[in-house]
Structure formats: C-alpha cells, structure tokens
Amino acid sequence: MLYILIALICLLIVGSIFYYNTLVNKKNRMKEAWSGIDVYLKKRYELIPNLIETVKGYANHEQKLMQDLVRLRNEGLQTQQNQEKINAENHLSENISRLMLFAENYPDLKANTNFQQLQTQLESIETEIELSRRYYNGTVRENNIQVQSFPSNLVASIFGFENGIFFEINNSIERDPVKVSF
Template identity: 55%
Template sequence: MGITIAVIAVIAIAALWAVSLYNRLVSRRNLVKEAWSGIDVSLKKRYDLIPNLVETVKGYAAHEKTALENVTRYRTASMQANSPQDKIQAENNLSRALGSLIAVAENYPDLKASTNFLQLQDELSAIENNLESARRYYNGTVRENNILVESFPSNIVAGMFGFKTSVFFEIDNPVHRERPNVSFQ
C-alpha cells in the first residue's frame, strides 16, 4: 500500500512538472509572437512613410530612378514576406535601399532644406528607433524561448508537443551591421 502511494505521488509530481513546463513553453512561444507583432507595427508605419519619402525625393531628384525603384521594389517584397526568415531578408534589403535613397538626398541642397523632407526624415528616424527597440525585445524573447526549448529536461516536453526554436532578427551581412552616418544638415 505504501509503495502504491509513493508511486502515485511520484507520477503526480512528474505530471505537475510536465504541465508546468508545457505552460512555460506556451508562454514563451506567445511572447515571441507578441514581440514579432511589435516589429510588424513598426514595419507597417515604415511602409506607410516610404511612399511619401520616395515622392518627395522624386520631385527633386528625377534622374535618380534606380534608387527610387529599389526602395519601392524592396518595400513591396517586405510587405509580402510571410515567414520571419523571409521578412528579415526583405527588411535587410529595404534598409540598404533606404540608405541609398537618403544618400541621394545628400546631393540636393534644396531637398535637404525642404520642410516636408525634414519632417519625413524625422518620422523615419523615430520609426527606425522604435523598430530597433522592437527587434531587441523580439530577440530577447526568442533567446528565452530557444533556451527553454533546447535545454534539458524541458526539451523533452518541447519535443513531445512540437515546440520549435525561433529565428533571431539579425542582419545578414556584417558590413551592414554598421549604422550608416546620415546627415541632413
């Protein structure tokens, strides 16, 4: 009788432990999803601002067609990307294209002095700062999720219920990790 109670107690403790781990895994997965939605909000603001920025530059720099087309093409590709991996790659391309567009603006003093362009530049800067914070939060939640999914013994429960590691939002080319020095002064 005493052995039966001990076995039942061990099974009950193991079950509670497994339920607790499962709930932590679900929590981490939802935090990753929440963090990704924060990135999506910042990206949506960025996507909405880009056409205004392109039109403003287009008015001053009509012959800079390639830079304008690249921004538009990469914006569309980024908006259509579905998976985090595709979105990360598309965003890296869009960031490079935006950097080129801003560099084009450096060659046009009237454009740099335009109130509309300055306002758009300030909005883009604020959005980029929000996006940087959202990426940092996302990567932190991915780190915590991945540790839990990959660590023993939680990896057993994660494997049983199909929990997967998430992808970090990283810059793919080390040269692009350096923040460009952009000045509108």
C-alpha cells in the same frame, strides 16, 4: 512502493504541465514581440511612398533606387514567414540608407520642409524598430533557452515547440558603410 510510484507519476504530470505552460508563455511572448515589430514595419511601409515622391523631383536619374525601394517595400508587405520578412527588411534598410545618403548630396532637398518631416518620422520609426528588434530577440532568447534546456526540452519535443528565429542584421548591410555612386 505503490505510493511512491503514484507520487512519481503525479510529479511527472505536474512537471509536464508546468513546462508546457512555460513554453506556451514564451511562444506567445515571442509572437507578441513580433507583432510589435510588424506595427513599426507597417508604419515604415506607409512612409516610404511619401518619401519617394518628395525625393523624385530631385532625383530623376536615381530611378533604380526608387524602383528598388518600392519593390522591397512591396515584398516586405507580402511576406508572411519571419525569416523572409527579416531578409526583406535587411534589404529595405540598406536602400533607405542609400536614399538618405543620396539626399545629403542635394542641399535643396535637405532644406525641403516635407523631406525634413519625413526624414524625422523615418528616423523615429527606425529607432522604434531597433527597440522592437531588441525586445523580440530577448523573447526569442528566452524561448530558445526553454526549448533547449533539460527537462523542458523533452516537453518541447513532444508538443512540437521550436526555436525562434532571431532578427539579426545582414553583415553586409548595416555593419558596412553604404556606398552611393552617381
């Protein structure tokens, strides 16, 4: 009977260590995936001022759009919490879409070589952000499954592991068509 009790205690300890290490692994993968998104967001932040300067000459009457882009870019740079950064990025994406639609109405701007290069870079960065979001959301899914599944949820609750936050698009931003008015 004593051997059975010792075996059960050893099994419980080994199982706890296994689940703890698995949870740590999932949490670190999630952090690594978020840092990948962060890299592309910083590239986007660096590109936005160049894009704005190129468009400014053609769009004196669209100052509010330009000011909103600068403000949202700065908010995104200053935000530390994942959920706040996700919200800021959704608003920034909406305004970048508005800027691109705005540019469609200016043939001279569309023909501008600097604008074309910046637009190509922005499209490339947006694609990388999308891929990074997918990877990040995959790591969040795996983490959340581990945190919520029995018996690892017991270890997760004891050691304070939490569900990750998905990087989801805002329903009104990327799913609905962007409206531009002059």
